Amino acid sequence: MIRINREICDLCGVCVSVCPEDCLELTETYLRTDNNICIGCRFCIKVCPVGALSEVEESDERPL
Amino acid sequence: MKDRYDVLIVGGGPAGSTAARFAAQNGVSVCLLERDREIGVPVRCAEGVSDTGIRKIIDINPNWIAATIKRFRFHSPTKKYVDVSSNEIGYVFYRRIFDHDLAVEAAKSGVEIFTKATVCGFTKTEDGFTNVLVRYENRERTVQAKIVIAADGIESRIARMAGIRTNLALKDIESCAQVLAGNVDIDPGRIDFYLSEKWSPGGYVWVFPKGNRMANIGLGVNGSMAKGRSASEYLNEFLDQNFPNASRLTTIYGGVPVTTNLSRLVEDGLMIIGDAAHQVNPLTGGGISSAMAAGKMAGIVAADAIHCGDISRKKLCTYENEWNRTIGKDYRRFYRLKEWIRNMTDKEFEEIASAFQGMAPTDVKISSIFRMAVKNKPSLIVDAIKVFAGF
Numbered sequence: 001m002i003r004i005n006r007e008i009c010d011l012c013g014v015c016v017s018v019c020p021e022d023c024l025e026l027t028e029t030y031l032r033t034d035n036n037i038c039i040g041c042r043f044c045i046k047v048c049p050v051g052a053l054s055e056v057e058e059s060d061e062r063p064l
Numbered sequence: 065m066k067d068r069y070d071v072l073i074v075g076g077g078p079a080g081s082t083a084a085r086f087a088a089q090n091g092v093s094v095c096l097l098e099r100d101r102e103i104g105v106p107v108r109c110a111e112g113v114s115d116t117g118i119r120k121i122i123d124i125n126p127n128w129i130a131a132t133i134k135r136f137r138f139h140s141p142t143k144k145y146v147d148v149s150s151n152e153i154g155y156v157f158y159r160r161i162f163d164h165d166l167a168v169e170a171a172k173s174g175v176e177i178f179t180k181a182t183v184c185g186f187t188k189t190e191d192g193f194t195n196v197l198v199r200y201e202n203r204e205r206t207v208q209a210k211i212v213i214a215a216d217g218i219e220s221r222i223a224r225m226a227g228i229r230t231n232l233a234l235k236d237i238e239s240c241a242q243v244l245a246g247n248v249d250i251d252p253g254r255i256d257f258y259l260s261e262k263w264s265p266g267g268y269v270w271v272f273p274k275g276n277r278m279a280n281i282g283l284g285v286n287g288s289m290a291k292g293r294s295a296s297e298y299l300n301e302f303l304d305q306n307f308p309n310a311s312r313l314t315t316i317y318g319g320v321p322v323t324t325n326l327s328r329l330v331e332d333g334l335m336i337i338g339d340a341a342h343q344v345n346p347l348t349g350g351g352i353s354s355a356m357a358a359g360k361m362a363g364i365v366a367a368d369a370i371h372c373g374d375i376s377r378k379k380l381c382t383y384e385n386e387w388n389r390t391i392g393k394d395y396r397r398f399y400r401l402k403e404w405i406r407n408m409t410d411k412e413f414e415e416i417a418s419a420f421q422g423m424a425p426t427d428v429k430i431s432s433i434f435r436m437a438v439k440n441k442p443s444l445i446v447d448a449i450k451v452f453a454g455f
């Protein structure tokens with residue numbers, strides 16, 4: 001699943017533009033992921049201009 | 065916010081504000097919704113425009129101009145450079161002021177604008193209109209519109225909600241980082257481009273002067289060529305090597321679609337414009353004036369469709385056809401050139417720079433540089449000649 005480093009995410013929307021499954025959604029102040037429909041293609045990770053995204057095992061996910 | 069409008073526009077960038085103004089001036093009721101708290105902020109742009117591109121849509125207000133550009137310089141990987149003088153006047157704008165003023169002009173034409181208003185979804189009514197689900201401040205409400213214009217920028221999720229695939233292939237996006245650099249020693253009337261696989265694979269570095277020893281310095285890295293490093297890492301390396309003493313007064317990130325436009329720009333009751341429709345010059349990454357050109361076309365067509373009582377795809381296609389016949393056609397040529405240049409090596413960039421060494425700027429034409437760049441791909445020479453005719 002995809003983890004967002006919220007300390008550095010700039011809410012620029014580049015990841016949203018490449019997601020084939022439309023599982024990323026941006027608001028003015030928050031980037032939301034729907035990991036239930038994520039297919040793990042890693043496109044979002046490759047285009048993030050600041051490297052805020054990474055793929056983690058489910059068990060690694062920390063609660064917000 | 066009222067319960068219904070003729071036209072509802074999603075997004076308050078140059079595309080949305082321009083479409084809104086032209087629709088309202090042609091006599092229909094228009095509402096424009098912007099998700100963010102302030103139109104024009106944050107700026108995610110290098111702010112370079114051409115005089116002719118903007119002037120086709122709106123008279124230029126001197127308050128928008130940070131710098132006037134008359135010269136270009138292309139740098140090779142080993143910092144040989146080629147100077148080009150152009151008859152075309154360019155500007156580096158203050159987009160914060162520019163985008164704001166475009167919205168002010170729209171408002172003066174009767175457009176009702178709301179900030180902090182996010183479009184979350186929509187459904188079709190029985191009579192073919194659209195119920196738009198809007199989150200405004202802390203409440204959800206439904207607004208009905210005859211035509212929705214999606215001007216929601218690179219994310220382009222409004223069109224997706226209507227079933228149009230808008231997600232970009234990795235090779236068709238440039239991931240970008242930029243700083244507003246302070247105290248840099250540059251020519252205030254010249255735009256510089258640096259081309260190298262090492263600095264910005266599949267893209268380029270730009271230095272756009274903004275007056276008072278400042279410049280937008282940024283780069284784009286092609287999504288398929290980044291080699292596991294982010295645009296910000298590439299930019300830091302470039303700045304450390306080339307502008308080690310620069311202050312970084314603003315830091316921004318963003319993405320530019322570098323592809324051809326969506327194959328369907330309209331559906332029944334829906335039009336897609338600007339970055340959302342991938343209407344960006346895929347070679348330069350410039351999208352401001354084309355977003356506005358699309359906005360003007362779409363705004364006029366939308367108003368006419370409302371007056372005729374026909375909001376079908378067939379009727380709205382007037383906009384799609386006009387785009388594809390004009391700017392869209394040029395951009396397909398630019399796309400073919402970009403696909404070639406994206407894969408050029410540092411050795412090839414070096415060869416081009418060497419070929420033009422010692423020539424006076426007035427003798428160097430942008431078209432001749434590009435003709436040289438595609439010399440091993442004869443099928444592209446026609447494209448290079450056509451799109452740079454006059455440069």
Ligand SMILES: Cc1cc2nc3c(=O)[nH]c(=O)nc-3n(C[C@H](O)[C@H](O)[C@H](O)COP(=O)(O)OP(=O)(O)OC[C@H]3O[C@@H](n4cnc5c(N)ncnc54)[C@H](O)[C@@H]3O)c2cc1C
Pocket residue numbers: 074075076077078079080097098099100108109110111112113181182183184215216217218219240241242282317318319320337338339340344349350351352353355
């Ligand atoms: C780093 C960088 C440098 C660039 N440099 C240049 C340049 O020098 N020259 C040039 O011509 N172009 C440049 N561009 C491209 C240019 O910025 C865009 O083409 C232009 O902004 C497109 O305008 P737009 O109106 O289509 O979209 P935008 O300006 O992106 O506006 C879209 C708006 O829609 C809003 N929105 C999104 N979703 C919703 C929703 N659901 N509800 C309500 N509102 C929503 C967003 O908040 C945003 O304000 C650059 C881009 C980048 C990233």
Ligand code: SF4
Pocket residue numbers: 004008009010011012013014015016031047048049050051052053317
């Ligand atoms: S691309 Fe990166 S910085 Fe931009 S919104 Fe996505 S995670 Fe955040």
Ligand code: SF4
Pocket residue numbers: 002018019020021022023024033037038039040041042043044045
């Ligand atoms: S990994 Fe692929 S499917 Fe999952 S969020 Fe990223 S882009 Fe979307």
